[in-house]
Amino acid sequence: MESFDLLVIGGGINGAGIARDAAGRGLKVLLCEKDDLAAHTSSASTKLIHGGLRYLEYHEFGLVRKALQEREVLLDAAPHIMWPLRFVMPHDAEQRPAWLIRCGLFLYDHLARRRRLAGSQRIRFDRHPAGAPLQGRYHQGFVYSDGWVNDARLVVLNAMDAAERGASIHTRTACVAARRSGDGWLCTLQDARGQREVSARAVVNAAGPWVQQLLGGVIHAPASKAIRLVKGSHIIVNKLFEHPFAYIFQNPDKRIIFAIPYEQEFTLIGTTDVDYHGDANQVAIDGDEIAYLCAMSNRYFERQIGPADVVATYSGVRPLLDDEHSNASGVTRDYALELDSDGAPLLSVFGGKITTYRKLAEQVVDQLAPLLGNSRPSWTAGSHLPGGDLPGGDFDVFLAALQRDKPWLPATLAARLARAYGSRVHALLGDAANLAALGREIQPGLYEAELRYLVEKEWAVGADDILWRRSKLRLHLPAGAEAAVTAWLAEYRSRRADNGNLLLHTG
Known part of the structure; x- marks a missing residue:
């Protein structure tokens, strides 16, 4: 075992952030x-790194400040998948x-130091490209x-990063039983091949929407906190404007929605906030x-849309810390960590x-590492x-260099690959020195x-993993792409199985 x-x-x-931090401190994870990784909530966001301007209305100043500070850290860590907007x-x-x-924007500008991001300003739409639509x-x-x-990426x-620092990452693998045994845990994992047991000195329950279900049905441990599942849905339509700005719209019901440039050809509109019990x-x-999303878009844009204009949708449930707020939109987006050290x-x-x-993730490992005899300091704040x-940290400079080094790459393909990887x-x-060296164009x-890279390096197993989460190529490809x-x-x-059998017979 x-x-x-x-x-x-x-x-x-x-979970992925915790595994990365812990592995980087030398823990065996x-x-x-x-x-799949990011199969649920983490691929169903509005794709924003933000402080949460609307949370100021609920006096969540601490959360907004923490998020604004992190915004700068994250933009530095991965400028290919995160950028200012x-x-x-x-x-x-x-x-x-x-x-x-x-007043709110002044506070938003000054709650945390800004290095990469411009401050707010008032604009007239007859003098600004965002006024045209x-x-x-x-x-x-x-x-x-x-x-x-790019949330899923x-x-x-x-x-x-966790795997490269020694962590073992097992997708399509559920924890179906866990119990304390002596000074550790005995856990039963199940995948397509069956069940196996592993032992661990500590367990982190980062199951998101299933955190309470895991506690009650698998770990059999009490919880003093609860989550509230709130569904957020988005629609994708053909692009409603040509400029690079996004919009934040205030609605009569006091909610806000965003309309964001998406995948070059589309506009992403969302999100809803609906209590979810399914x-x-x-x-x-x-x-x-x-x-609702069409109506809110139509309240602001000249071009009107309806359900027939929607080319794709996605939804997710956010496991929000239940603060008993009467309105789903007002439920806190902050988090709480519950440490059970009774054993x-x-x-x-x-x-x-x-x-x-x-x-x-840093706070989780800060709490657990001393209990595991690990005193290494936190490290992720300054790491790519x-x-x-x-x-x-300049994506445009990087892309220009890639195009000089690989002039045979079509410009659109070079840009997509640079953004993704x-x-x-x-x-x-x-x-590879030409397109033919990349293999067949599937x-x-x-x-x-x-495709080989995604399977071998990024745990991709099915078409959805590749076409929806690792990329958004399905929006651009013809019918039959999944097949x-x-x-x-x-x-x-x-082929892999045949090669494995060949090695067995000749080894």
Whole structure:
């Protein structure tokens, strides 16, 4: 039976971040995830690294300050998958008064030090490109800065860094039983091949929407805190504007939605906030949510949209720390850590948001490491994620250098690969000197070399892993893309099995 210092249950952003931090401090770590990395909540966000401007209304100053501080740290860590984004807020005189918005933005600008991001300002729409798509009744507004993130890739990069520092990452592997035994834990893991037992000196329950279910049904431990599942849904439509700015819209129900440039050809609109009581594995948008998001978009944009204009949707449930707030939109986005040290340590994570995941992970390991005899200091604040070590942190400079070095790469393909993989693109391309060296083109712009990299380095197993989470290529590819990738994966696994049998017979 294999033994570990730490078993992390959950392969979302919190679990992957904890595994990375712990492995980097020299702990022997196993992370298990019942599905794919970022298969649920962590790939269903609005893709923002932000302080949460609207949380100021709920007086969550500590959370906003912590998130604003982390915003700068994350933008430095992986500039290929995270970058600054300017947000435009049209002023609606029927909503919050202009003086209140100015006060909120001033606070937002100054709660934490900014190095990479420009401050807020008031704008007139007849003098600003963001005014063109808006209805004529909006004459002025405000612009401020936050950040964009490729959320699912952020999870994968944390898992990659953890693995490169010695962690074992097991996807499609559920923890089905866990009990204290002596000074440690005996845990039963189940995957497609069956069950096996491992031991761990400590366990982290970072199961997100399933944190309470895991405590009650698998670990059989009490919890003093609870989570509240809130569904957030998004729609994707053909792009509604040409400029690079995003929008934040205030709505009559006091909620806000974002409209964000997405994948060059689209606009992402979301999110909803709806209390959710169903199966977290089966969450999906409903007709009322689609109608709501279309209506809120139509309240501001000149171009009107309806359900027929929606080209794709996605939904996720956020496991928010239950503060008994009457309105789902007002439930805190902060997190709480519950350490049970009555025997072998068990730490459960309640709540959280993508922007503060690194700080959360640091605090988890700060609590557990001394109990495991580890005194190494925290280290992630100044460290790049895989692929993030770009010269001067400048993506445009990196892309220009890649295009000079690989002039045979089509410009659109070079840009996509650089964005997805950063400096790791060189590992993907290897010594290829032309497109033919990347293997067959399985779908337009998707070559065998990239598919092999995703399977061998990023735990991709199925077509959805590749076309939706590791990339958003499905938005750009023709019907039948999933079938083509699924067929290639089956062929790849068959070749691997044949090679393994050959080695067995000749070894």
